Every structure is written in C-alpha cells, then in structure tokens.
Amino acid sequence: MERLGAMLVGVLGHLSSVVLTGACLLKKGLYPPVGMVTKRDEFSRFDLVEPGDITFGGWDIQWGDPAGKAYRNLVETLLVNDRYFRMIEDDLADAGEYIYPGTHLNCGKAISALADRPGGEARRSARDTLDGLRGNIRDFRSRAGLDRIVVINLGSTEPPLPITDAHHLSPEAVLECIDEDRLEFFRASTLYSLAAILEGCAYVNFSPSNSALLPGIVRLAEEMRVPVMGNDGKTGETLVKSALSSMFRSRNLEVMSWEGFNILGNMDGKILDDPDNRQSKIQSKDALLPPILGYAPHSSVYIGYVPSLGDQKTAWDFIHFKGFLGTKMSLQFVWQGFDSILAAPLVLDLIRLAEFAQRQGEYGLMPHLASFFKAPLGVCEHRLHEQFHILNDYVAERIKKKRYQGPILTLRRGPGG
Secondary structure, three states: OOOEEEEEEOOOOHHHHHHHHHHHHHHOOOOOOOOOHHHOHHHOOOOOOOHHHOEEEEEEOOOOOHHHHHHHHHHOOOOOOHHHHHHHHHHHHHHHHHEEEOOOOOOOHHHHOOOOOOOOHHHOOHHHHHHHHHHHHHHHHHHHOOOEEEEEEOOOOOOOOOOOOHHHOOHHHHHHHHHOOOHHHOOHHHHHHHHHHHOOOEEEEOOOOOOOOOHHHHHHHHHHOOEEEEOOEOOOHHHHHHHHHHHHHHOOOEEEEEEEEEEEOHHHHHHHOOHHHHHHHHHHHHOOHHHHHOOOOEEEEEEEEOHHHOOEEEEEEEEEEEOHHHOEEEEEEEEEEEHHHHHHHHHHHHHHHHHHHHHOOOOEEOHHHHHHEOOOOOOOOOOHHHHHHHHHHHHHHHHHOOHHHOOOOOOOOOOOO
16 A cells, blocks of 8 residues: 655644544544544445554644644543553654644734744745745655655635636646745645645645645646645534535425624634635535525624634524414524544545545546535535535446456546636
C-alpha cells in the first residue's frame, strides 16, 4: 500500500486534536469507528487507507505540540480516557515532527490575534508565503517518505471574500493577484489551497472560508488533474436542517419561518464572535433552505460565544409552518453535541476518499462528497437523502467498473457545476 500523508491547516486546533487522537485510538482498536461514513459495509470493497496508517502533519499560527494540545483539549475535558491517551502519546508526538509555521495573511484581526509565533509575516510577500507553503509540502513528502498527500483546511473561519470580480475567474488572474500582493482578492486559505494544488495534492476545504476554492482555483485543479472539494463541513444543526426541510417539502407544508440560535465555546466560538468572521458561517448555514424548499422563508441564524461550553455546542431551532386550512403550527428541536467529535470522523472520511479519488485519476470537484458539506461546490442538491444517493451511486459505479482495471476519470465540471 502506498504511504499517505495528510496536512491539516490548523493542526494544533481542537478539531485536529480529535482527528489525530481518533486515528491513533482506532489503530489500537481502543474505540470502534462510529461516525465514519467510510466504515459502512458498502465501502468494504474499496481499498481505502486505514486512518491509523495516515501520517499527519500540517500548519498552525500558534506554538505547541500535538500531544500536549490533545491532552488539554480531550483528556482534561473528559472526552478521552487518560489511560487510553497514555497508550498513544508517543504516536501523537510523532506528528510534531511535521508541523510548520502557518500564515494568517489577510485573515482579519480575530485570527491574527491568535498568532503567537514570532514573526515578520507582514514583511513577507504573498508569493514568498505561497512558495514557503509549497516548500513545506515537499519537505513533508520527502522526510516522511510519502507517495501521496491530502491537504485539508481545518483552520478558523475567515471573513467572507466577495467573489464577483474577474480576478477570481481564472488561474492566471488569481496567481497574478498573488504576485502583485493584491490583498483584496485573496486570503490565507487561498494560499494554502494553491500550495496544495500546485504541489499535486488533493485538497478539501472543511472550513466556511469561501476564499479557499475560488473559481480560478477550481479550474487550476482541473488543469493540474487534482481532486478538490468544499465548503464547510456539515456536522450538526445544518445536518438536521437538510433532512427536516425535505420532509416539509415532501408533505407540501409551507415553512413560514425557520430561526436558529447557536451557542458554543472553544476557539471556533471565539473567532465567530467577531462579526466579520461570523458572516462567513451564517452565509453557509443560511443558504440551505431556498434550494430545498423551492422558496425562501423568513430565516435567521444567531451564533453566540459562551466560553464555559468549551467544544460543546447547543443549537435551538424554531420552525413555524402552515398546514391544511391555513393552520399555523410549529416544530422545535434542540441539538447538543461536541462539534469536534462530530466533525473528526468526517475529516478522516474525506482524507480517505480524496486519496482514493486521486488514485483513480479523478480530478476537479468531487460532487459525490456533497453530503459532507453545508455549501457543496458544483452541486445544486441540498436534500440530505439525495446527497447520500449521489455518494452511493459513486460507490456502486466504482464497484461495477472494477476500478482496479484502470483509472476512472470523473466528469469535468466548472466551478458553477
């Protein structure tokens, strides 16, 4: 089996801690792979790389070591048994060999305030930063002896980038903006995705940051024959919303309003407490209903930072709908969960499936992964069960065509689908 590496943007963050810890615990058989889609029976005929066989590395704008961060994030919050953690501590420490200084160029004040690496980044050009990230990927590949690398963005949510200008539409235009340091046209996530694609790595944007996969970057991935997908992992409230909203449509019940109230702690909550960064998250969470219902009800999403909650998130949704004879009724639900615990198995799924796609010669957007994202690129279907049909059809097609007889190319898609 070829050796697979995964580079995580935000490798010292809470979600990355769960990803690394989970992969180590799964390898030792200390926990079952609950929550991993690719551990369902239909994937058993795919020769996917086992999570415990992935070599991890990545970037961060903070100092620290993976084992120490994971201990504080998981053991001290009673998410992982201390005795089990001690059994994998050395494995976690190995990831520290491949952690590189990250960039927060043009990420906004909330993210830049987190950086505690000594720096001079302000004196580095965007091109120098991009070249440095590419050098990190090459160094990781060489030192770890890897055949293939998947880069996945688990970084903090950046402020949204208006994507209405011609500077975003072609690879040449995007790269020209980088060379000219035109900050109004890119953010740090743009540099990470460009570095991955230019180095021939599959790339996944699990964050809401829309600057990571600009239309020109998706076209570059097609030219470089690299698979990419995003945006914004679908793990909690929006997962429920994508299932429930299709129920209302199926029963021809009119949704008049759908209000969401979310409170959370940890670093994600702190970043989203900034109104500029919060807008990116609200856009991806709030854009779901119209394409499913066929109309736009009154809808609002509130996100509040409550430090004492840590990684735990509480979401309360109120749905006001109209039934037969104009009768008004309501449905409410409360979702309480640990964001990183819900997201980490999906991250492992996406790493495995992105590597598989690249191994099969697939490139460009991966629409079969739509069910993993709040705002899936190149896919107009937002109903959860229909998105799973797309994934199941992909699996069935690969099995039917006996993928090992030769590479299978996906339909080439433009950024708009």
